[in-house]
Amino acid sequence: MQNKSLVSITDYSKAEYLKILDLAAEFEKNPNQEILKGKLVATLFFEPSTRTRLSFETAINRLGGRVIGFADVNSSSVTKGESLKDTIKMVTSYADLIVIRHPTEGAARYASEIATVPVINAGDGANQHPTQTLLDLYSIQKTQKTLENLNMFMIGDLKYGRTVHSLLMAMSYFNPTFYFISPDELKMPREYLIYLNQQKIKYYEYKEFMPIISEADIVYMTRVQKERFSDPIEYEKTKNAYVLRNSMLEHTRANMKILHPLPRVNEISLDVDENPKAYYFTQALNGVFVRQAIISSILGLNS
Amino acid sequence: MKDKQLIVSAIKNGTVIDHVPAKNLFKVITILNLDSIDTQITFGTNLESKKLGSKAIIKISDKYFLDEEINRIALVAPQAKLNIIRDYEVIEKRVVEVPDSIIGIVKCVNPMCITNQEEVKTKFSVISKDEVSLKCYYCEKITHQDQMTIYNVNSQY
Ligand SMILES: [Zn+2]
Numbered sequence: 001m002q003n004k005s006l007v008s009i010t011d012y013s014k015a016e017y018l019k020i021l022d023l024a025a026e027f028e029k030n031p032n033q034e035i036l037k038g039k040l041v042a043t044l045f046f047e048p049s050t051r052t053r054l055s056f057e058t059a060i061n062r063l064g065g066r067v068i069g070f071a072d073v074n075s076s077s078v079t080k081g082e083s084l085k086d087t088i089k090m091v092t093s094y095a096d097l098i099v100i101r102h103p104t105e106g107a108a109r110y111a112s113e114i115a116t117v118p119v120i121n122a123g124d125g126a127n128q129h130p131t132q133t134l135l136d137l138y139s140i141q142k143t144q145k146t147l148e149n150l151n152m153f154m155i156g157d158l159k160y161g162r163t164v165h166s167l168l169m170a171m172s173y174f175n176p177t178f179y180f181i182s183p184d185e186l187k188m189p190r191e192y193l194i195y196l197n198q199q200k201i202k203y204y205e206y207k208e209f210m211p212i213i214s215e216a217d218i219v220y221m222t223r224v225q226k227e228r229f230s231d232p233i234e235y236e237k238t239k240n241a242y243v244l245r246n247s248m249l250e251h252t253r254a255n256m257k258i259l260h261p262l263p264r265v266n267e268i269s270l271d272v273d274e275n276p277k278a279y280y281f282t283q284a285l286n287g288v289f290v291r292q293a294i295i296s297s298i299l300g301l302n303s
Numbered sequence: 304m305k306d307k308q309l310i311v312s313a314i315k316n317g318t319v320i321d322h323v324p325a326k327n328l329f330k331v332i333t334i335l336n337l338d339s340i341d342t343q344i345t346f347g348t349n350l351e352s353k354k355l356g357s358k359a360i361i362k363i364s365d366k367y368f369l370d371e372e373i374n375r376i377a378l379v380a381p382q383a384k385l386n387i388i389r390d391y392e393v394i395e396k397r398v399v400e401v402p403d404s405i406i407g408i409v410k411c412v413n414p415m416c417i418t419n420q421e422e423v424k425t426k427f428s429v430i431s432k433d434e435v436s437l438k439c440y441y442c443e444k445i446t447h448q449d450q451m452t453i454y455n456v457n458s459q460y
Binding site: 008083084085103104105106107109110124125126127128191 | 413415416417418420421422423439440441442443444445
């Protein structure tokens with residue numbers, strides 16, 4: 001994967017995922033390794049995402065590399081008139097690697113065509129956010145000691161949530177059983193169900209999770225946003241059905257862990273935070289190790 | 304039978320494209336760039352067709368197409384048949400075939416796609432050939448046959 005851009009979760013093979021996860025585990029044991037000394041990484045955030053940017057910049061700093069870039073378009077000289085193409089053409093001559101976040105779908109793929117250095121997609125609109133998916137995989141593997149044969153619960157907005165779509169694609173290498181729990185309006189899109197059928201992966205669709213949550217190994221929560229509903233009354237009726245509370249975790253499996261891409265609003269109530277099954281804050285911290293692993297693999301620095 | 308054939312006069316040398324759905328005649332003209340050809344072109348449209356309901360036929364004198372050129376019309380005229388004419392004789396018949404990838408021609412259905420926001424030429428992989436559906440190389444969204452908008456030649460980058 002040296003010099004290969006990471007734009008979409010489908011750019012990597014199963015073997016490449018596993019290599020990244022192994023490497024991330026090494027970085028977790030020994031986070032400060034100055035293998036990026038003398039290298040410059042550009043972090044171009046055309047839309048603000050403090051969480052993702054800090055995670056990337058921490059990863060780069062722990063590797064001893066340096067960062068140039070901007071945190072959002074308003075604070076940079078990239079004015080509305082300058083095309084993405086021109087910005088990338090400029091930056092590609094300075095940096096050894098480009099990390100890009102952009103509100104437009106496909107922007108990272110396009111940047112990777114223009115850039116002469118590898119590009120990492122840190123989110124392109126509703127499309128892809130592959131480093132999030134890899135940190136989700138890492139968190140699953142770390143808590144379950146395996147990625148194989150798990151019962152994966154995905155709860156909430158399964159229609160628009162890009163993280164659940166990418167995670168579905170990535171997990172499908174590992175023979176999971178999926179449980180999709182969502183209101184009718186926000187069901188997993190048909191194209192993904194067709195994909196699972198083709199891959200002969202089992203899945204079930206439900207509207208409520210309480211009767212079945214005892215089966216879960218991983219519960220992946222997403223936010224149900226009001227603006228996704230065509231009918232506001234429908235939202236009011238359903239919003240509380242997709243909130244996880246501590247009392248609901250009583251009969252869940254001992255190994256069960258709750259993940260969430262963060263930031264959360266109210267879909268996980270605060271009383272869950274103290275439960276050892278709540279893993280979402282650690283999950284976010286894992287992002288730094290996973291990004292260290294991705295950056296060092298792409299720059300060919302791990303030997 | 305004879306009457307029908309006379310609707311569009313015969314050509315001596317060139318290409319006849321038959322079984323074009325009447326509603327897509329002008330899309331075919333656009334895709335093949337026929338408005339920039341200076342040899343004689345005749346066409347008939349709203350002709351009866353058992354298969355298509357209403358079809359069009361295009362006759363282009365002294366012009367032959369490469370497979371890759373002609374396959375571009377598969378998106379709008381998948382059942383089109385080509386007759387290659389020399390000296391008033393049909394010397395070869397060809398059918399169009401949906402290619403594996405499409406560059407340009409079609410607009411991505413996703414308004415948030417980079418190809419609809421900046422001057423980026425569209426690129427698709429063809430994921431289904433019967434009911435044509437295209438997967439955008441950039442935003443990864445699917446554009447289905449019934450959602451396809453064909454670019455005007457001049458608005459392509
Ligand atoms: Zn697109």
